[in-house]
Amino acid sequence: MSNFINTVSNEIKKCVPSIEAVYRDLHQHPELSRQEKRTSGVIADHLRQLGFDVTEHVGGYGVVGLMKNGEGATVMLRADMDALPMKEMSGVPYMSHVEVINSQEKVAPVAHTCGHDMHMSCLLGAATVMAQTRELWQGSLLLVFQPDEETGDGSKGMIQDGLIEKFPRPDVIFGQHVMPSRAGTVGWKKGQVLTAGDSWQVTFFGKGGHGGVPQQSIDPVVMAASAVVRLQSIVAREVSPQAHAVITIGEFHAGSAENIIPSQAYIRLNVRTTDEQVRDHVLAAIRRICIAEAQASHAPREPLFEEINSYPLTVNDDAVSEKVARAFIQHFGNNVFETPAQGASEDFSRYGRAWKTPYMYWFVGGSDQDTYDEAVAQGKQGQLPGPHSPFWAPAIQPTLRTGMETMLIAAGLWLDREQ
Numbered sequence: 403m404s405n406f407i408n409t410v411s412n413e414i415k416k417c418v419p420s421i422e423a424v425y426r427d428l429h430q431h432p433e434l435s436r437q438e439k440r441t442s443g444v445i446a447d448h449l450r451q452l453g454f455d456v457t458e459h460v461g462g463y464g465v466v467g468l469m470k471n472g473e474g475a476t477v478m479l480r481a482d483m484d485a486l487p488m489k490e491m492s493g494v495p496y497m498s499h500v501e502v503i504n505s506q507e508k509v510a511p512v513a514h515t516c517g518h519d520m521h522m523s524c525l526l527g528a529a530t531v532m533a534q535t536r537e538l539w540q541g542s543l544l545l546v547f548q549p550d551e552e553t554g555d556g557s558k559g560m561i562q563d564g565l566i567e568k569f570p571r572p573d574v575i576f577g578q579h580v581m582p583s584r585a586g587t588v589g590w591k592k593g594q595v596l597t598a599g600d601s602w603q604v605t606f607f608g609k610g611g612h613g614g615v616p617q618q619s620i621d622p623v624v625m626a627a628s629a630v631v632r633l634q635s636i637v638a639r640e641v642s643p644q645a646h647a648v649i650t651i652g653e654f655h656a657g658s659a660e661n662i663i664p665s666q667a668y669i670r671l672n673v674r675t676t677d678e679q680v681r682d683h684v685l686a687a688i689r690r691i692c693i694a695e696a697q698a699s700h701a702p703r704e705p706l707f708e709e710i711n712s713y714p715l716t717v718n719d720d721a722v723s724e725k726v727a728r729a730f731i732q733h734f735g736n737n738v739f740e741t742p743a744q745g746a747s748e749d750f751s752r753y754g755r756a757w758k759t760p761y762m763y764w765f766v767g768g769s770d771q772d773t774y775d776e777a778v779a780q781g782k783q784g785q786l787p788g789p790h791s792p793f794w795a796p797a798i799q800p801t802l803r804t805g806m807e808t809m810l811i812a813a814g815l816w817l818d819r820e821q
């Protein structure tokens with residue numbers, strides 16, 4: 403097996419300090435989904451200096467870097483770029499104090515509390531090493547820096563803007579996420595690794611009126627309330643005990659006073675599934691039940707279904723995952739572990755679906771090693787902050803180096819001249 407990663411270890415060592423500086427800079431300048439202007443500029447400049455062909459503004463602030471280095475396979479590596487609308491409380495010296503005016507004209511804090519700044523830095527580090535060791539590999543390296551992951555729209559935006567047509571089809575696609583496991587570790591899984599996530603708003607229509615004369619009204623609150631209760635029967639009665647599905651109705655809005663029957667009510671719900679067929683069935687069942695409840699109430703019109711966001715299922719290719727995991731174990735030894743499927747969702751798999759290319763998505767530990775070991779000793783590792791916690795800021799090292807090496811190992815398996 404290749405020792406590509408050992409051959410490039412000097413180059414890794416050389417570029418780590420400058421990539422750490424990039425990480426701190428990105429961490430201190432977080433930008434919300436669809437607003438990643440400065441971030442994309444930093445990435446594009448860096449890639450241009452390395453000699454990549456850089457295309458900016460692919461689906462908003464998306465940046466694509468392509469390096470053609472002779473005949474051979476094409477490998478795509480992806481990082482996401484957006485931050486979250488929340489206040490960081492990690493206490494690290496390079497903590498974000500950024501505030502923006504949001505769409506409701508209110509001052510809102512912004513922070514890289516999902517860790518996408520780490521993903522970008524790892525990928526820039528890997529890009530730097532690949533650019534400086536061109537004599538060691540052949541083929542094409544396609545880097546995709548994706549905006550707007552947190553809304554689930556970023557990969558869709560890049561694909562709709564011509565990513566598939568304008569760039570060479572990769573033979574394999576890789577992505578990664580930092581997680582609250584011990585820094586220096588790598589978690590992997592073949593097959594389904596992340597859930598599908600679908601969020602909808604459903605509006606029920608009735609006929610408003612006085613609370614004292616209900617016979618002249620059609621009450622959308624009763625309609626929506628019945629639907630909320632009945633929707634839970636989908637998981638209980640329509641999904642096999644071997645399958646997994648969760649329906650959460652997180653919002654229910656109606657009315658303005660206790661004695662007025664409103665004319666509308668709406669709910670907002672989120673569905674998580676781990677299988678395409680179960681997903682299709684659950685979504686169809688939600689539609690069926692809401693329509694039937696509206697009919698049962700003699701509603702003047704069918705409910706309105708609006709998609710808030712939709713994250714496809716992430717299913718790692720078996721053969722690719724096993725090949726990459728073997729190389730991870732060879733390099734990282736006991737720091738590689740098989741993880742269970744995660745409850746989170748990602749829009750990463752859309753690239754593989756659109757290109758019909760196998761893909762793999764893995765996890766890189768980001769919790770400070772001492773903090774993690776202490777938590778384990780107290781049986782409290784499950785309480786460590788992770789993505790979307792205000793206290794989450796990965797330990798820069800060895801997280802950054804590990805996330806660079808994972809990308810280099812995976813790319814090397816397809817591009818190393820010595821293969």
Ligand SMILES: [Zn+2]
Nearest residue numbers: 516552789790
């Ligand atoms: Zn996130």
Ligand SMILES: [Zn+2]
Nearest residue numbers: 516517518789
């Ligand atoms: Zn994330």
